[in-house]
Each structure stands twice: as structure tokens, then as C-alpha cells.
Amino acid sequence: MPVVIEEPPLPVREARAGEPEAWEALLARYRLPLYAYVFELVRHEQTALDIVQESFIAAARHIQGLRQDEKFGSWLFNIAHQRCLQRWRRQRPVEVAVDLLDEDLRDLEPGPEELLIRKEQEEDFMRALGQLTVPHRAALLLHLVEEFPLEEIARITGTRLGTVKSRLHYARQALRELLEENEA
Amino acid sequence: MKTPREIILERHQSAEAKLKAIRAEELAACARSAAAETRFEPQATLSLGAIAGQIWQEIFWPWRRVWAGVVAAWVIILGLGIAAGDTPRRASARPPRPNPEVLAVLHQQEQLLSQLLGTERPPRIAHPRAPGPRSGAEPLPGNPREASRQEIALCENPVAAAWITTI
Numbered sequence: 001m002p003v004v005i006e007e008p009p010l011p012v013r014e015a016r017a018g019e020p021e022a023w024e025a026l027l028a029r030y031r032l033p034l035y036a037y038v039f040e041l042v043r044h045e046q047t048a049l050d051i052v053q054e055s056f057i058a059a060a061r062h063i064q065g066l067r068q069d070e071k072f073g074s075w076l077f078n079i080a081h082q083r084c085l086q087r088w089r090r091q092r093p094v095e096v097a098v099d100l101l102d103e104d105l106r107d108l109e110p111g112p113e114e115l116l117i118r119k120e121q122e123e124d125f126m127r128a129l130g131q132l133t134v135p136h137r138a139a140l141l142l143h144l145v146e147e148f149p150l151e152e153i154a155r156i157t158g159t160r161l162g163t164v165k166s167r168l169h170y171a172r173q174a175l176r177e178l179l180e181e182n183e184a
Numbered sequence: 185m186k187t188p189r190e191i192i193l194e195r196h197q198s199a200e201a202k203l204k205a206i207r208a209e210e211l212a213a214c215a216r217s218a219a220a221e222t223r224f225e226p227q228a229t230l231s232l233g234a235i236a237g238q239i240w241q242e243i244f245w246p247w248r249r250v251w252a253g254v255v256a257a258w259v260i261i262l263g264l265g266i267a268a269g270d271t272p273r274r275a276s277a278r279p280p281r282p283n284p285e286v287l288a289v290l291h292q293q294e295q296l297l298s299q300l301l302g303t304e305r306p307p308r309i310a311h312p313r314a315p316g317p318r319s320g321a322e323p324l325p326g327n328p329r330e331a332s333r334q335e336i337a338l339c340e341n342p343v344a345a346a347w348i349t350t351i
Contacts, residue, residue: 049202125188126195
């Protein structure tokens with residue numbers, strides 16, 4: 001029987017009150033996943049570091065407006081996602097994702113835990129991830145790294161639920177094909 | 185075998201040292217100042233002094249040089265006006281009396297007009313009234329058909345109508 005380790009509740013209330021220990025805990029929990037997500041989108045180390053820092057500062061400034069403490073993670077990722085979009089708008093247009101119609105989707109997508117990668121496939125996986133378009137990569141990263149539910153991913157990326165399903169479906173399919181190509 | 189999460193986080197583990205530059209103390213200070221601002225906002229009252237201060241800060245102070253220029257211009261204009269000493273007199277409320285010669289000419293033209301129209305005195309144009317009920321309509325004096333014909337002629341002749349209204 002698998003052992004499920006429940007994470008302790010996030011000290012969002014304490015962070016709102018301005019307690020440094022609470023912010024230390026939030027930093028320890030989110031700084032690396034957030035950096036990984038941002039880096040995989042922007043593909044530039046310094047930019048990713050800047051965006052993570054800016055996102056945490058913005059979160060500290062606006063945490064009084066956060067209504068649901070348990071949504072801190074998706075709220076923080078949403079701030080970072082918006083910052084990435086701002087950077088792209090200044091630099092170059094965002095790639096347009098090829099979204100499938102909702103009717104083409106099946107609710108049979110495996111969860112992130114079902115996708116296991118062998119040691120020799122790790123490089124190929126990262127390379128294939130980098131070859132996806134930005135919207136597909138964003139949806140897949142949020143699903144894989146933080147295991148956000150689809151509704152949360154839709155909220156973070158500012159898209160409809162159907163679009164998120166479509167992007168995840170397409171991203172998984174593309175990733176599988178790229179991995180198979182690399183293996184062959 | 186690893187999960188994608190493990191692979192991705194491991195790949196970026198090296199950035200952890202740089203990410204530690206983000207100080208929790210600074211974030212906590214940010215949150216505290218934001219909380220203090222939020223607490224302060226509802227207590228803000230609209231006192232007269234505060235409004236005057238805000239107007240001064242937002243309207244006058246940023247444009248102080250422009251306002252100073254406007255004031256200086258008005259001072260110069262007033263100074264020149266006082267120096268010239270020709271303060272304008274108020275025009276009398278009563279209109280000037282008409283010249284008797286003009287009145288005589290107008291009287292002659294009135295007579296001429298009445299002769300042209302075939303009446304002793306030109307009829308005054310009645311102010312248009314809202315049509316009332318037919319039963320309450322008053323009959324015109326004399327021959328009603330003739331009187332209405334004259335009124336129509338007057339209305340169609342703008343020169344005559346203008347003269348009559350002038351008189």
C-alpha cells in the first residue's frame with residue numbers, strides 16, 4: 001500500500017502578517033519549482049532569476065488581496081506566468097498553440113505519476129520538452145511540476161478549461177512522439 | 185525510473201544557491217508595509233484641510249511656475265488698467281431715446297403700409313397660440329374670411345411683418 005505523505009499547510013496567514021519564518025517556508029517550498037517553470041519558458045537563467053524574485057516581491061505586496069490561502073501556489077505561478085508574458089510582449093510575439101477541439105479530447109489522460117522516465121531517457125525528455133511550443137510547454141510543466149488540477153492551470157495561464165485539456169493532450173502526444181523518434 | 189517532476193527539479197538544482205539571494209526578511213517587510221497601508225486606507229477621512237492639501241499637491245504644486253506666470257500676467261494687466269485710468273463706465277440700463285426724425289419716417293411707412301393693405305391700421309400679428317377646442321374658438325371681428333386672408337398675406341410678406349414688429 002503506497003504511503004501518502006501529506007504536506008503541512010502553507011503558512012499563508014502568517015506570511016500575510018509579515019512573519020519572516022513564514023516567508024522562509026514559502027520560499028523553500030516554491031522557489032525551485034517556480035524557477036524551473038519560468039526557466040523552461042524563457043530559457044534564460046538571469047531572466048528566470050529576475051522573474052522569480054519579482055514574483056515573490058509582488059506576492060508579498062499583494063498577499064493581502066489573496067482570498068483563499070490554499071491557492072497560494074497557483075496564485076504565485078500566475079504572477080510569474082504574467083511576468084513571462086510581459087517579457088515576451090516586449091521581445092517577440094508569443095507562439096500560437098495549435099489547440100484541438102474539445103470534442104477530440106478524451107478524459108483518459110494519465111496523471112503525472114504514471115509517466116516514468118528511465119535514466120537514459122532523461123536527456124531526451126528535457127530536449128523534447130524544449131521543442132514544444134510555449135503554450136503547450138507551460139500547460140505540461142504546470143501539470144508535471146506542481147500537479148495543479150486542470151482548473152488551476154486554466155486560471156494560471158488565463159485560458160479556458162477546454163483549451164488546457166487540448167494543450168495537455170497535444171503536448172503529451174508530441175512529447176511521446178519526440179521520445180520515440182529520439183529512441184529510434 | 186524517475187518522475188518528470190524529479191527530473192526537472194534536479195536539472196535546476198544548481199540554481200538553488202542563486203535563488204537563496206531572495207531574502208525572506210525583505211518579503212516579510214514588504215508584506216508588513218502592505219498590511220499597514222491596507223489598515224490605514226479605510227481610516228482616511230475627508231477633512232477640509234486634507235482636501236485643500238490634496239488640491240495643492242495635485243493641482244498647484246506641480247504647475248507652480250505656470251500658476252506664477254498666470255498671476256504675474258494678471259497683475260500686469262490690472263496695473264496697466266489702473267495706470268490708464270479709463271475704467272469703463274457702466275452702460276445705463278435705459279435704452280437711448282429714438283430720434284424723432286426716425287419716428288416720423290416710421291410713421292409714414294406705417295401709413296403707407298396700411299394703404300397698401302387696404303386697412304386703416306395694419307393689424308398686429310397675433311402670437312401663435314396652441315390650438316384649443318373648436319367649440320371654444322372665438323370668431324374673428326368683421327368678415328372672418330377677409331381678416332384671415334390679410335393675416336396670411338402679412339405672414340407671407342416678410343418685409344411687412346418685420347416693419348410691423350419693429351413698430
